[in-house]
Amino acid sequence: MDEQLVERVLRAVEQIPRGRVASYGDLAELVGVGPRLVGRVMSLYGSNVTWWRVTSASGDLPLALADEARARWADEGITWKPNGRGCRIRDHRVDLTRLADDYERAVRDLG
DNA sequence: ACTATGACAGACG
């Protein structure tokens, strides 16, 4: 894995404000890579950051992570509908353009 | 070198 890329992805995740979520695709667009790569980075290094604010485009997470994530969501006031279908997580997606500002800053301050 | 498979997404039937 390209360390630079990993850093950029993780940095992007950290820009997601409390109480909001972003999809893998959102982050991918922000970082400038394919969504699958973001998924891969998260699977490897996600536990180091606020991974529960990253959901799939449909608002779901793998079963194992869902339990943990739900607790976090409840704590942050993120509403969701149990039983997958019609998950309301989508209503909490961040405005990508606003996220981009903070992200640019974060990446600049990195080097 | 080639294929299959992912914490994925978008288009289409």
Place this chain on the structure above:
DNA sequence: TCGTCTGCCATAG
């Protein structure tokens, strides 16, 4: 609302 297919990048076999 489901399958299916294609694009995406890295890894494993």
